[in-house]
Amino acid sequence: MEEASRRQLQMFVDAVAHDLRAPLRSIQSFSRLLEDRAAAQLDGQSRDHLRRIQHAAERMDGLLRGLAELSQATNAEFRSGPVDLGLLCEWVLAELQDTTPDRGVEATTSGLEDLRVEGDERLLRLALARILDNAWRFTPAGEPVRLEIRGSRDDGRVRLSIRDQGVGFDMRYAHKIFEPFQRLHGPEDGAGHGLGLAVAQRVVARHGGRVRAESTDAGGTTIELELPTAGGGSGIP
Incomplete structure (x- = not known):
């Protein structure tokens, strides 16, 4: 029972991590596009807000990669x-x-x-x-x-x-x-x-x-x- 619950939880984590990647990529892509095309038109406060968005997206990307690695470390086929x-x-x-x-x-x-x-x-x-x-x-x-x-x-x-x-x-x-x-x-x-x-x-x-x-x-x-x-x-x- 405990093993089944662990696997169900891991499947849920894997699914959530996968589903979050698409919107995260959009945030990263559009924030870079905004920086490339409109940075000169932004005031100092707006540029700071943009940097905060990019930094938060980077941390989220790191978290998703970490979850994927934890799943691999726990569940990947063991090839001895x-x-x-x-x-x-x-x-x-x-x-x-x-x-x-x-x-x-x-x-x-x-x-x-x-x-x-x-x-x-x-x-x-x-x-x-x-x-x-x-x-x-x-x-x-x-x-x-x-x-x-x-x-x-x-x-x-x-x-x-x-x-x-x-x-x-x-x-x-x-x-x-x-x-x-x-x-x-x-x-x-x-x-x-x-x-x-x-x-x-x-x-x-x-x-x-x-x-x-x-x-x-x-x-x-x-x-x-x-x-x-x-x-x-x-x-x-």
Whole structure:
């Protein structure tokens, strides 16, 4: 009964997200058209109103993408195979750097060799992208993104730790950080829709693993993934 209710809720969320995309695209398209063709005729207050509309549309677009990713992390077909987690992390990091070429990145890595797990590469890529994107978001504008990425293996488990030097979070709320729509900071600190780490948690759980987060008074956040090694366990479809 609980599983059926969960699936019905997910179908409802998917349908709502799909139906909202068409009007959202219209808002984005017509606001850009207005900006291109009539910006010179608008007074300062009207241009500010237009920017607010565009910003709200961007946030809605991000929310819909987040809902789609949460659905994928939860319900997508699980395609298991060997995955080099260290190499995958380096690929995702390079992709993020390519999308933000003006943002300085200082990354130190260690122990990423031979971090082989059995899992779904698409889903694991999604989880790593959301964790690294979180580091981007919460590093203050104008500062380089500083990362320490470390891997290790023991007792049939692979561990991958990603530490940033961003604003961090209050450890009193650590139990909430992987829940959907939980935002421990405001937009001025880089907060998005509150779904990124929930997506990562769902992916890791489907692989029979664990994820945790911690922060210190000095700032910065560490996200640690723990997954079974290849042959050491199976994912949860």
